[in-house]
Amino acid sequence: MSPVGAAQTIEASKVTSIKSLAESPALNSVPTAYNFNINPNEEADPNDPEFAIPIVDMSLLTSGSHVQWSKIIHDLVKICQELGFFIAINHGVPESLMKAMIDACHGFFSLPDEEKQEFKSGDDVLEMLSMGPAIIWHWTNSFCGGTSSSEVSMEFSKRSREVALEKTRAISESLGLEPNYIQMLAANYYPPCPQPEHAIGIPHHTDHGLVTLLIQNKMNGLQVEHNGKWLTVDGPANGFFVNLADQMQILTNGKYKSVMHRATVNNKATRISVAIPHGPSVETIVAPAPELLEKKGQAPKYLAMNYKEIYNFNKVRKTT
Ligand SMILES: O=C(O)CCC(=O)C(=O)O
Numbered sequence: 001m002s003p004v005g006a007a008q009t010i011e012a013s014k015v016t017s018i019k020s021l022a023e024s025p026a027l028n029s030v031p032t033a034y035n036f037n038i039n040p041n042e043e044a045d046p047n048d049p050e051f052a053i054p055i056v057d058m059s060l061l062t063s064g065s066h067v068q069w070s071k072i073i074h075d076l077v078k079i080c081q082e083l084g085f086f087i088a089i090n091h092g093v094p095e096s097l098m099k100a101m102i103d104a105c106h107g108f109f110s111l112p113d114e115e116k117q118e119f120k121s122g123d124d125v126l127e128m129l130s131m132g133p134a135i136i137w138h139w140t141n142s143f144c145g146g147t148s149s150s151e152v153s154m155e156f157s158k159r160s161r162e163v164a165l166e167k168t169r170a171i172s173e174s175l176g177l178e179p180n181y182i183q184m185l186a187a188n189y190y191p192p193c194p195q196p197e198h199a200i201g202i203p204h205h206t207d208h209g210l211v212t213l214l215i216q217n218k219m220n221g222l223q224v225e226h227n228g229k230w231l232t233v234d235g236p237a238n239g240f241f242v243n244l245a246d247q248m249q250i251l252t253n254g255k256y257k258s259v260m261h262r263a264t265v266n267n268k269a270t271r272i273s274v275a276i277p278h279g280p281s282v283e284t285i286v287a288p289a290p291e292l293l294e295k296k297g298q299a300p301k302y303l304a305m306n307y308k309e310i311y312n313f314n315k316v317r318k319t320t
């Protein structure tokens, strides 16, 4: 393999999209501007039971016995405290709809760059992603309607919201709160990269809302941080990846963990993921739940903040 940045025939400043860069025949190494070194010593051993990814059978929450329901709620406490991440299966969203969503994204990302640009939104996400020194090996887009993808994405969004609601209800119950206490969609495109160990799709970050649901095509790439190691998420194709986010950590006064995660790239095939964040509106002030503080006799560890303040606070935290 050529050293990183050897393909200086390709100037990062002239790159119009990561897709066109990745498709360029001259590309045999990562241009310097995109360089990010993955430390192999920080990768978790997938065979180590310490890094087993929890799987939650959502059907048992609605149609299981009371004993099964209680066991899941009990398991969720441990999962949300220790890892802040799990894979939800039997969630009721048809596999065909999940696949249609990924196919719709594929179709969208195959449009010429100029056409894609017209639908470009989600600048705040991009701003967040461009933190740090690395330029990212990835393109993101939020679907707002107007594309052929919008019908599928609306249906998918609606159905995945139902899953999210069910899940946040269960998480609320695992905290001993009322089920309804805790009450958009971004597509990510990661083309193959000639030197995946020298690039990053999305650098490490936590998400801002309560929970994020994520689906992907058949390519893995998401890594979650656990005990100082990066664990590659691998799981059933029809599962939803569920990660707890910042507002959940604040709401639970730090009991539940907003999981640090990142997206790596590969040199084999394009990876597409769709992230569906869930949380209250941006104006909502989020603070540790008084009921929980009272129950535990705890002082609040977080100030009451709205989304924007959390966002700005995180920008400082994550870039220093
Ligand atoms: O593509 C992935 O696996 C991760 C995406 C992500 O973390 C995000 O969109 O916030």
Ligand SMILES: [Fe+2]
Residues within 6 Å of the ligand: 205, 206, 207, 212, 261
């Ligand atoms: Fe994320």
